Amino acid sequence: MTGAFPFPVMLFAAGFGTRMGALTRDRPKPMVEVAGRPLIDHAIDLCRAAGATRLVANVHYKPDAIIPHLLSRDIAVSHETPEILDTGGGLRHALPLLGDGPVVTLNTDAVWTGPNPLTALAQARRPGMGALLMTVPRARTHGRAGAGDFDMSPEGVLSRGGDLVFTGAQIIDPAVLGDYPKAVFSLSQVWTDLAARGALYGIEHPGHWADVGHPEGITAAEALLSDV
Template sequence: MSPVSKKPSAKKTPAPSAAAPQKAMVMAAGLGLRMRPLTLERPKPLIPVMGKPMLDHALDRLEEAGVTAAVVNSHYKGGMIAAHLAERTAPAIALSPEDTLLETGGGVKKALPLLGGDPVYVVNADILWLDGPSPALGRLARHWDPEAMDALLLLMATTKAVGYEGRGDYHMDPLGKLTRRGEMEIAPFVYAGVQIVKPGLFAEDTPDGAFSTNRIWDRAQEAGRLYGLAHDGLWFHIGTPDALAETEELLSMSDVSVVTT
């Protein structure tokens, strides 16, 4: 693991561009089974990393990016998530509780009346990223081209993804177009849990119940409209207690702060 760079001097977050999404969805409905025993008493999104719940890390980044409204879905111990968010005002929170798990695609589809029709950020609540030279959400917004893209995924180099042990997800050509890896292949990039996507795609020829966002991405790939952007900072997948411990150890060894005071 390469050393973590020191925290730069404080700087103002640039105002979002006109094309930057103003709404977002945070995916927080998982059961967190691999995170046991930590999830026996609380839902996974409320597990703290460096003193702050993972859900708040995601929402704080969205607020910094100029997002004014965020939808948060929930299922397991959803009442705790609702109580935690009750006093949050920025971004404005709308809850999308799920009586039964709808997976990633079904969760977004259920929330469509709250999301509207314009492109949105969708962020997983079990990841943590540190920005590179410029904020990752702003970089996504600047690269987003609705005329050419249906979805733009933030990607992390598979070999540098902390807490991730899979084979990767995608190959990316020089123009940013994505191709899913073959069954026995190893791909250079893993989906980093952050994307800009057109929400209307989740209503087009999709089941009414549970389904994966992979259905949306595969369709976009077939149409030549699935793109990616490589993350230029650090990225952590916090899926197990060991991954949480590794993340906090790496962060505590550096001068980088991920806690907003």
């Protein structure tokens, strides 16, 4: 990759945050603070540090508690109403704001150490990749319960199962969304279908990653950041 960051970024910020319990009674999960700042600001900082200029965030749950914050940071808003559209449907709904071509998607409930994952994805992405996922070995995750998500071949092709955890960052070709007629669908199903035809790829993040989807993850993330 040379020059400016070439992809728009979709920030997933619409979910109900049920695993956060009382912390999301009055705010959406991306506005829960980690190390004194809203989670979504950590994600926005990653994007800006990579050079991304076009950022879009989807909203649904308690939108009035996040929309002013997004607008103050020059983030376009894709409001999902009356129903939440899940990750696949949410991405497709936001495409008019994102523009044509491949899109970075980034979950907003994680923190990272090490090289910028969005820069690494942009450098590794090649034509023909339906989706390119940033993964991390289970041993370098924090606040993460359960097994890994994917295995990776020497050529970088992903298959389901294995030690690698999806970090919530990827580059995806929106053309692959055309096969799904329903308004509400998950990108997880898209990945399964791409993997079946050998079009799902991955790279491995060399740093650490914390899942901040639950209260214990906040403690893990703040400990991780304090060691940087």
